[in-house]
Amino acid sequence: MAQPKRNPRPSPIHDEDKPAVIPILSPERVASVLFASGDAAYSWDCEADAIAWSGNALTVLNVVSIEQISSGRAYAHLLSPDSMQTRYDAVFADQRKDPGVGVSYEIRYALKQSVPGQVCWIEDSGRWFAGLDGKPARADGIVRNVTERYRREQELARLSQSDPLTGGLNRAVLTQAIADEFENATKFKTNFGFIVAAIDGLAECNQAYGYGVGDQVIAAIAERLRTHKRGKDLIGRFSDNKFGIVLHECSLEDLFVAGNRFVNAVREVPFDTSSGALKFTVTAGGVVAPRYARNSGEVIAYANIALEQAKAAGKGSFLDYQPPRTPMPGTKAGKKKAG
Numbered sequence: 453m454a455q456p457k458r459n460p461r462p463s464p465i466h467d468e469d470k471p472a473v474i475p476i477l478s479p480e481r482v483a484s485v486l487f488a489s490g491d492a493a494y495s496w497d498c499e500a501d502a503i504a505w506s507g508n509a510l511t512v513l514n515v516v517s518i519e520q521i522s523s524g525r526a527y528a529h530l531l532s533p534d535s536m537q538t539r540y541d542a543v544f545a546d547q548r549k550d551p552g553v554g555v556s557y558e559i560r561y562a563l564k565q566s567v568p569g570q571v572c573w574i575e576d577s578g579r580w581f582a583g584l585d586g587k588p589a590r591a592d593g594i595v596r597n598v599t600e601r602y603r604r605e606q607e608l609a610r611l612s613q614s615d616p617l618t619g620g621l622n623r624a625v626l627t628q629a630i631a632d633e634f635e636n637a638t639k640f641k642t643n644f645g646f647i648v649a650a651i652d653g654l655a656e657c658n659q660a661y662g663y664g665v666g667d668q669v670i671a672a673i674a675e676r677l678r679t680h681k682r683g684k685d686l687i688g689r690f691s692d693n694k695f696g697i698v699l700h701e702c703s704l705e706d707l708f709v710a711g712n713r714f715v716n717a718v719r720e721v722p723f724d725t726s727s728g729a730l731k732f733t734v735t736a737g738g739v740v741a742p743r744y745a746r747n748s749g750e751v752i753a754y755a756n757i758a759l760e761q762a763k764a765a766g767k768g769s770f771l772d773y774q775p776p777r778t779p780m781p782g783t784k785a786g787k788k789k790a791g
Contacts, residue, residue: 482506483506483507483508486506486508487508489596490512490596490597491512491594491595491596492505492506492508492509492511492512492513492594492595492596493505493506493592493593493594494506494509494578494592494593494594494595495590495591495592496524496539496543496590496591496592496593497589497590498524498543498544498580498587498588498589498590498591499583499589501523501524501525502522502523503521503522503523503524503527505518505521509521509595512595512596512597513563513572513574513595513597514563514565514572514597515530515563516566524539524540527539528540530563530564531561531562531563531564532561532562532563532564532571534562534571535561535562536560536561537559537560537561538559538561539557539559539561539576539591539593542557542559542576542580543557543580543588543591544587544588546580546588549582549586550580550581550582550586553579554579554580554581554592555579555580555581555582556577556578556579557576557577557578557579557580557593558575558576558577559575559576559577560573560574560575560576560598560602561573561574561576562574571599572597572599573597573598573599573601573602574595574596574597574598575595575596575598576593576594576595577593577594578591578592578593578594579591579592579593613625615674615688615689617667617670617671617689618670618671618674618675618688618689619671619674620674620678620687620688620689621686621687621688621689622688622689623688623689623690623691623696625686625688626686626688626690626696626698627748627752629686629698630646630698630748630751630752631748633698633700633741634741634742634745634747634748634751637701637741637742638742642701643701643702643703643704643740643741643742643743644698644699644700644701644702644740644741645697645698645699645702645706645707645710645738645739645740645741646696646697646698646699646738646739646741646751646752646755647696647697647699647707647710647711647714647736647737647738647755647770648690648694648695648696648697648736648737648738648752648755648756648758648759649677649694649695649697649714649715649718649734649735649736649759650693650694650695650734650735650736650759650763651669651670651673651693651694651732651734652732652733652734652735652767652768653732653733653767654666654669654670654692654693655693657669657730657732661725661727661730664726665725665726665727665730668723668725668726669723669725669730669732670689670693672723672724672725673695673718673723673732673734674687674689674695676717676718676721676723677695677697677714677717677718679717680713680714680717681697682699682700682710684700684701685697685698685699685700685710686698686700695734697710697714697738699738702740703740704740704743704772707738707739707740707772708770708772710738711736711737711738711770711771711772712770714734714736714770715733715734715735715736715768715769715770718732718733718734719731719732719733719734719768733767733768734768735759735762735763735766735767735768735769735770736759736762736769736770736771737755737756737757737758737759737760737761737762737770737771737772737773738755738758738770738771738772738773739751739754739755739758739772739773740772740773744773744774744775754773755773757773758771758772758773759771
């Protein structure tokens with residue numbers, strides 16, 4: 453019986469069976485790449501507390517001697533109080549277990565510099581590896597100097613929170629501050645205050661002297677108000693001619709005192725402008741919460757109601773919000789309302 457023919461084994465394609473060879477960088481080349489990228493490599497022997505570094509570490513970290521960074525203990529002495537994270541905590545406070553390939557971490561901290569008051573911001577990423585007891589035995593990683601990037605981020609954050617004309621806080625930040633104060637006041641059974649102060653006659657100033665002078669007035673009044681606030685109080689521009697003032701831990705009496713202090717501060721001394729010294733007043737209204745407001749939305753609404761009542765009473769005055777009184781049953785007002 454004829455045997456079935458087998459297909460002959462196909463001829464291999466040229467070099468198909470050869471394993472791919474990945475070029476490996478030499479130690480010298482690795483050092484060159486690290487230098488070019490601005491990174492420095494380290495290996496921390498956690499048990500011996502000894503750190504080995506790549507040759508460019510002093511330059512990247514901007515330190516003067518290798519002794520300053522040769523151990524975890526020495527490295528910790530360089531940490532600035534500005535640091536919210538540390539490599540020690542990233543490694544030893546990590547509750548994760550090493551599955552055999554290490555546990556990754558990525559942190560940012562500041563190192564003190566030779567010039568007092570100056571810091572260098574460092575981005576630190578790596579992996580720690582456990583010993584036989586499961587505890588960190590070694591950590592390998594890369595550090596990068598991100599001081600300039602950190603400063604740009606801080607400046608962008610500041611700009612996103614500030615009013616460009618006055619340099620103070622903007623409406624978004626004030627609104628969030630009101631929400632935060634309301635939450636804390638509710639939790640700790642306290643009160644806080646919120647005041648809205650409007651510049652009187654700003655439209656007439658713009659018409660008579662131009663918007664440039666009007667902007668000078670807004671900025672000057674903002675600065676005047678800031679100099680009369682308490683330490684934890686916040687002041688910012690709430691709208692074109694209005695300022696918002698958040699008063700931390702504020703009673704009804706505190707609100708009345710603060711409101712009149714701000715109003716009087718603006719009235720007392722004229723403001724220097726390019727068109728000469730000009731006198732201005734602000735009219736203000738405020739509310740105490742949670743005493744008279746059930747949420748942050750009501751805080752803003754009731755402060756504005758008090759402001760409108762103050763305007764009706766006279767420019768340059770302050771009024772605190774008082775909820776409408778419900779007539780008692782049996783009184784004339786109550787009978788009239790019921791009828």
